[in-house]
Amino acid sequence: MRLFGKGGHGSKPEAAVDPVVMAANLVLRLQTIVSREISAQEQAVVTVGHLKAGTTAAVIPEEAELGINVRTFSAPVRDHIIAAIERLARAESDGARAPRPPEITSVYYLPATTNDPATTERVIASHQAALGADKVIRIPPASASEDFSVLADAAGVPSVYWFVGGVAMETFHKAAAAGRIYDDIPLNHSAKFAPVIEPTLTTGITSMIHAAAML
Secondary structure, eight states: OEEEOBOEETTOGGGSBOHHHHHHHHHHHHHHHHHHHSOTTSOEEEEEEEEEEOSSTTEEOSEEEEEEEEEESSHHHHHHHHHHHHHHHHHHHHHTTOSSOOBOOOOOOOOOOOOOHHHHHHHHHHHHHHHOGGGOOOOOOOOOOOTHHHHHHHHTOOOOOOOOOOSOHHHHHHHHHTTOHHHHSOOTTSTTOOOOSTTHHHHHHHHHHHHHHHO
8 A cells, every 4th residue: 555645854744744644543543443343253354564654754755655464264354344444544645635545456365265174074084093183183263374275266176274383392382381372482474483394394294195195
């Protein structure tokens, strides 16, 4: 998203239209979409991943750029959030006397990944047989995104997506017992994310081979 202002000197803000203030207000306002417009029975996330504006402290820039990430589990909720983002952006621009409306571009879209129930049960059984029942757990829906769903939909076949743990078990259990999973275990995209090579690699290969053989 690009928000447009009127550039000027930092000493004369009344002669400019500040897109930095617009962007700052909008970042906070976007967080009310999920908390005030989406049912508590639904799941959704709106994240502003980057905000770029200006090059120096003494100059009010011409525009600000926001990178916005939306994650939902249903198409209607997604459509509502996208419409709300556009509505709030236009309202903020109008309220700030922006010289032109915001420019909003959809960069990419990935549909929800939905595991086929019957095939999922068969894959779970194959993993339990190959790895041991104590090594296989069911997890709730995750807000991570994947283009895997595009492949399955295009092929028109049932599909199953699973995760493979990449942290040493003793490290995970210690962090879980202390309630510090997010503090002590770096998530993917973190600069400190470093899965242990083994048994991660062997587990991943084993799970794939046995699932494929079962199907």
